Amino acid sequence: MSARSGPPLGFAEAFDLPLSVDLRTAARAFGVCPGTAYRLIRLGAFPCPVLRLGRRYRIPTAYLLRALGIEERPVYAVDLEAGAANAARLDDTRGTEDPA
Template identity: 75%
Template sequence: MSKPSPRRDPLTFTEVFDLPVAVDLRTAARALGICPHTAYRLIHRGVFPCPVLRVGGRFRIPTTPLMRILGIEERPVYAVDLEAGMDIEPDGGTS
């Protein structure tokens, strides 16, 4: 009998901003709050919520569309700035 994998909590807002340009399927699933098995099923059904790249034998998910699905707008903001208390204005500016 196989041992169940440990449950991983979804990514935090700060962790999402620290993601590279593309992530593996497990990381994308974690960001979406779903298990990797569900992510694989969605891909094979053609209904994964963002673009999926097949690189060799692996799936890669571009971070920008993933963030858009999560409702995070594209802005040149860094996690360290957010943690330091930088305010983001609704018109796209920062202060």
């Protein structure tokens, strides 16, 4: 397997991940193909801890996000969208005020 399994993950998608993810999802998060991810695991060079469960690999989401430089926070995609909409409304309100 040398092709990517999809486009890289965005922030909103990363925050919606379950407690652990499969290797394909982790590879997408790092922007590498699954074959490269397997090779990195064999070399002991995968950027975060990997759990081997039977014949499958699982990556705890907290470690994945930390390796990507994303702080652990109880933030969800819906909260991000609502916050962005609220910030846009505040900017619109400030733009119409009289600068006296």
